[in-house]
Amino acid sequence: DQWNLASPYGDASFHTQNTKQFAKDVADATDGELTINVHSGGSLISHAEIKPSVRRGTVQAGEIFLSTLSNESPIYEVDTLPGLAGSYADAYDLWQASKPIITELFAKEGLMPLYAVPWPAQGIYTDFELTDASQFEGLRVRAPNINTQRFVENLGGIPTQTEEADIPTAFSTGRVDAMITSVSTGKSMSAWDYVSNYSDANLWLPKNIVFVNKRAFDRLDDATQKAVLDAAAKAERRGWQMSKEDSAESAKALESHGVTVSEPNEKLQQQLKAAGQKLFEDWQARAGDQAQQLVDRYRERQAKQSQ
Amino acid sequence: MLTLSLATLFTLAILLGGGVWIAFALLGTGWIALTGFSSFEVGPILASDFWGASYGWDLTALPMFVWMGEILFRSGLADNMFRALSPWLNRLPGRLLHSNIIGSGLFAAVCGSSAATCATVGKMTLPELERRGYSETQAIGTLASASTLGLLIPPSIMMIVYGVVTEQSISRLFMAGIGPGLLLLALFMLYLVIWSLTAGRRGGAGHAEAPMPFLDKVRNSWRLIPLLVLIGGILGSIYGGVASPTEAAAVGVVLSMIIARFNGHFDKSIFLASMFAGLRTSCMIAFIIAGASFLSSAMSFTQLPTQLASAIAAMGLSPNVLLVMLTLFLLVLGCFLDGISLILLVTSIIMPLINAAGIDPIWFGIYLVIVVEISQITPPVGFNLFVIQGLTGKNIFTIAKATLPFFLLMLFAIVLMRAFPEIVLYLPQAMNR
Amino acid sequence: MTFRLNPLYRLGAWGAAACMLAICAMVTLQVLLRCLDAVLVLVGASRLGYEISGVSEIASYLLVGATFLSLAYTFTHHAHIRVTLVIARLPAATRVWCEVACLAIALALSALLSWEVIGLIQESLDYGDVSAGLMAIPLWIPQTVLVVGLALLCLALLEALLTTLKQAVTAPSRYVAPATTTTSAVSDTFAG
Ligand code: NA
Numbered sequence: 001d002q003w004n005l006a007s008p009y010g011d012a013s014f015h016t017q018n019t020k021q022f023a024k025d026v027a028d029a030t031d032g033e034l035t036i037n038v039h040s041g042g043s044l045i046s047h048a049e050i051k052p053s054v055r056r057g058t059v060q061a062g063e064i065f066l067s068t069l070s071n072e073s074p075i076y077e078v079d080t081l082p083g084l085a086g087s088y089a090d091a092y093d094l095w096q097a098s099k100p101i102i103t104e105l106f107a108k109e110g111l112m113p114l115y116a117v118p119w120p121a122q123g124i125y126t127d128f129e130l131t132d133a134s135q136f137e138g139l140r141v142r143a144p145n146i147n148t149q150r151f152v153e154n155l156g157g158i159p160t161q162t163e164e165a166d167i168p169t170a171f172s173t174g175r176v177d178a179m180i181t182s183v184s185t186g187k188s189m190s191a192w193d194y195v196s197n198y199s200d201a202n203l204w205l206p207k208n209i210v211f212v213n214k215r216a217f218d219r220l221d222d223a224t225q226k227a228v229l230d231a232a233a234k235a236e237r238r239g240w241q242m243s244k245e246d247s248a249e250s251a252k253a254l255e256s257h258g259v260t261v262s263e264p265n266e267k268l269q270q271q272l273k274a275a276g277q278k279l280f281e282d283w284q285a286r287a288g289d290q291a292q293q294l295v296d297r298y299r300e301r302q303a304k305q306s307q
Numbered sequence: 308m309l310t311l312s313l314a315t316l317f318t319l320a321i322l323l324g325g326g327v328w329i330a331f332a333l334l335g336t337g338w339i340a341l342t343g344f345s346s347f348e349v350g351p352i353l354a355s356d357f358w359g360a361s362y363g364w365d366l367t368a369l370p371m372f373v374w375m376g377e378i379l380f381r382s383g384l385a386d387n388m389f390r391a392l393s394p395w396l397n398r399l400p401g402r403l404l405h406s407n408i409i410g411s412g413l414f415a416a417v418c419g420s421s422a423a424t425c426a427t428v429g430k431m432t433l434p435e436l437e438r439r440g441y442s443e444t445q446a447i448g449t450l451a452s453a454s455t456l457g458l459l460i461p462p463s464i465m466m467i468v469y470g471v472v473t474e475q476s477i478s479r480l481f482m483a484g485i486g487p488g489l490l491l492l493a494l495f496m497l498y499l500v501i502w503s504l505t506a507g508r509r510g511g512a513g514h515a516e517a518p519m520p521f522l523d524k525v526r527n528s529w530r531l532i533p534l535l536v537l538i539g540g541i542l543g544s545i546y547g548g549v550a551s552p553t554e555a556a557a558v559g560v561v562l563s564m565i566i567a568r569f570n571g572h573f574d575k576s577i578f579l580a581s582m583f584a585g586l587r588t589s590c591m592i593a594f595i596i597a598g599a600s601f602l603s604s605a606m607s608f609t610q611l612p613t614q615l616a617s618a619i620a621a622m623g624l625s626p627n628v629l630l631v632m633l634t635l636f637l638l639v640l641g642c643f644l645d646g647i648s649l650i651l652l653v654t655s656i657i658m659p660l661i662n663a664a665g666i667d668p669i670w671f672g673i674y675l676v677i678v679v680e681i682s683q684i685t686p687p688v689g690f691n692l693f694v695i696q697g698l699t700g701k702n703i704f705t706i707a708k709a710t711l712p713f714f715l716l717m718l719f720a721i722v723l724m725r726a727f728p729e730i731v732l733y734l735p736q737a738m739n740r
Numbered sequence: 741m742t743f744r745l746n747p748l749y750r751l752g753a754w755g756a757a758a759c760m761l762a763i764c765a766m767v768t769l770q771v772l773l774r775c776l777d778a779v780l781v782l783v784g785a786s787r788l789g790y791e792i793s794g795v796s797e798i799a800s801y802l803l804v805g806a807t808f809l810s811l812a813y814t815f816t817h818h819a820h821i822r823v824t825l826v827i828a829r830l831p832a833a834t835r836v837w838c839e840v841a842c843l844a845i846a847l848a849l850s851a852l853l854s855w856e857v858i859g860l861i862q863e864s865l866d867y868g869d870v871s872a873g874l875m876a877i878p879l880w881i882p883q884t885v886l887v888v889g890l891a892l893l894c895l896a897l898l899e900a901l902l903t904t905l906k907q908a909v910t911a912p913s914r915y916v917a918p919a920t921t922t923t924s925a926v927s928d929t930f931a932g
């Protein structure tokens with residue numbers, strides 16, 4: 001068989017490198033019985049159309065930024081809630097806790113998740129040193145999704161919608177003063193061209209998810225299915241490791257280009273936490289029972305880990 | 308691979324030659340390529356791709372700029388510009404034909420799309436040039452080619468696409484486009500001067516008007532003010548931080564209405580006429596964009612461009628030969644694919660080669676943008692040709708013929724850029740702190 | 741060529757015009773608010789910070805109406821472009837059949853396209869697909885607008901096909917091809 005996998009991310013991204021390695025692992029394990037063509041950079045299908053296309057079976061597999069699905073169910077917001085899981089260990093627990101529900105949601109559309117890999121933790125880019133939340137007053141912060149928008153509002157800032165492509169012009173002309181994203185994205189968009197400081201606030205770790213059309217998967221024989229699942233498990237482990245490495249490298253790259261990378265001070269940390277807590281409570285109210293179960297499972301896992 | 312290429316070419320030739328509307332010819336060709344040469348179910352791809360190409364924020368700038376062009380044309384502001392410019396350009400061989408080039412260069416600084424630049428500038432210049440008896444071939448040729456600068460002079464949609472997929476700094480790409488943009492403007496104007504002194508002497512290069520005293524020229528120039536205010540206003544809104552390049556298009560519409568109200572003529576009938584004419588043009592272009600997007604998508608589903616690119620990758624060529632081969636390959640591909648697809652499809656196979664050959668990725672981005680510019684004026688799928696056919700009723704092949712000298716000049720610019728990479732890299736390197 | 745359903749196509753064009761005006765108005769308002777903020781900062785006051793959320797998202801989908809609701813209207817004004825280099829040289833009796841073929845191909849493709857987009861709408865409704873941005877716009881709405889535009893085009897193509905076919909059967913040698921009009925030539929017939 002030959003599968004097509006559509007991804008919106010370019011070849012330079014570690015996500016794409018990981019996914020390409022996954023495809024190679026599958027081909028090796030099945031002796032070429034199943035080959036997966038990875039179409040990166042949105043070259044086959046644009047980001048918004050990837051999930052519908054996999055659903056329809058136009059392509060068998062796809063990779064998307066999980067929280068773009070936030071409008072479909074509040075569950076998908078879980079990895080964009082500031083303060084809930086800010087380290088790789090926490091994010092992993094959160095993913096394990098949310099996996100059953102997300103698998104269920106995907107199954108309703110005839111889809112099956114294969115693996116998810118996080119982006120490095122989100123922090124705050126500014127062109128001044130961020131020391132106190134009061135600095136957010138009147139600050140125009142790029143807010144690409146609902147939770148970032150609410151978070152910025154809770155902090156007293158003005159959330160602004162800026163298309164990714166418009167970021168450089170928006171910064172250089174003062175339509176945007178700050179943005180919240182990862183070191184990795186900051187590096188790939190050469191953030192040093194327009195900001196001077198990065199506050200490594202470890203707000204949340206959003207994930208990419210790789211998934212398949214369930215019918216296409218069911219058509220494979222047992223051995224091939226197993227090979228795919230094994231390669232996926234391996235890709236998940238590798239991906240999390242790659243994300244950690246990319247995080248360290250990107251932070252170094254930012255610093256070497258003159259961006260000051262610092263951890264937020266105690267006070268700012270508390271302020272960010274408070275703003276995040278409010279968001280978390282709103283989310284729980286909105287998302288209902290399923291969310292409560294998810295959070296309970298997550299806390300349970302964390303409790304076990306710390307024992 | 309060969310059968311597929313030939314079948315695609317053949318279908319497109321039959322449909323286009325047979326007089327099928329261009330958007331339908333593209334849709335039909337994509338359909339045949341997919342049903343005949345892939346195992347994909349065509350219907351869903353057709354629907355989702357057509358849908359995917361029909362909405363989008365960046366795209367909203369197109370109808371706005373087209374509308375703006377219609378307002379400028381109908382309110383007499385364009386005519387004013389020509390009357391003010393013509394005494395100044397009286398001594399310069401080529402005279403008002405330069406207005407296409409200068410106008411495109413200016414407008415390119417405001418607009419990131421080549422089709423919108425072409426439609427807006429062309430709406431102002433073509434009727435005026437025709438009325439004044441300039442060579443139609445040169446008027447069309449300069450307009451079609453110079454308006455592709457919309458992609459090279461920042462802001463530029465193509466650079467953004469390239470920057471995002473290859474993770475290059477978009478602001479550096481923008482800086483890098485300025486040098487080559489000015490180079491192309493200079494080359495085009497130089498060509499026009501030489502043409503007017505040679506072939507143009509037989510006619511079509513405009514007539515010398517009665518010389519005007521300098522003071523009168525200056526006094527006459529107030530007519531230019533409204534347009535300068537417009538361009539200044541649009542640029543100001545972008546660089547003053549109140550509008551994104553996409554939003555600036557709507558600013559342009561409102562500003563041109565205000566200016567037309569005070570400095571030309573503007574009333575309800577002009578408002579409606581310009582709006583509906585703008586609708587027709589942008590509908591025509593948007594329909595073709597969606598058709599071209601489906602054809603591009605069909606091609607990428609059949610893997611044809613990827614296989615061709617891999618074939619080049621497998622040759623193990625030296626950097627210069629690689630660039631020559633790549634240019635030929637992209638020129639052929641550019642006849643059929645739209646610019647964004649061209650960039651997306653090839654970067655993932657080509658970039659490793661470029662890095663291995665030690666070619667600067669910023670330089671390569673600018674090179675790609677120029678190749679995409681060229682693809683806008685090569686038939687059968689060339690958006691500037693479509694826009695000009697919409698403006699003049701001339702056939703796309705006739706229009707393409709008129710652009711031939713400029714096509715060659717653009718290739719020459721690439722050669723110059725290869726010989727003197729500083730043309731591209733000086734400004735972005737000066738940005739390094 | 742006269743189109744009996746012209747009022748319908750014009751209605752479509754007015755719909756498109758409304759979408760285009762809406763895009764222009766929303767964006768202008770947003771820019772004006774930013775100008776106001778800039779002035780406030782200049783005089784030392786603090787920003788109001790009104791951002792109309794989702795302008796870009798709404799505008800992206802209004803664009804579907806702005807461009808595709810006028811498909812039929814654009815067709816009846818012969819503003820969709822084509823290459824007539826070859827067929828213009830054919831004798832009227834041959835040309836008329838060529839036109840019939842072109843119209844038939846165009847009609848078949850638009851019908852197919854409409855049908856497939858209807859399938860897309862069905863799917864959007866089934867899965868409750870919404871846009872990914874802040875506004876969560878249900879996708880069936882702009883998709884329906886797209887189908888309406890395509891359906892109007894189908895009607896216009898059908899009308900043209902029937903008229904041309906009748907001519908081809910009754911008096912092919914007296915066929916006169918619709919003049920190639922340019923967008924400027926039909927400048928003042930916006931209402932027609
Ligand atoms: Na431009």
Ligand code: NA
Pocket residue numbers: 641642643644681682683684685686687688689690
């Ligand atoms: Na072309």
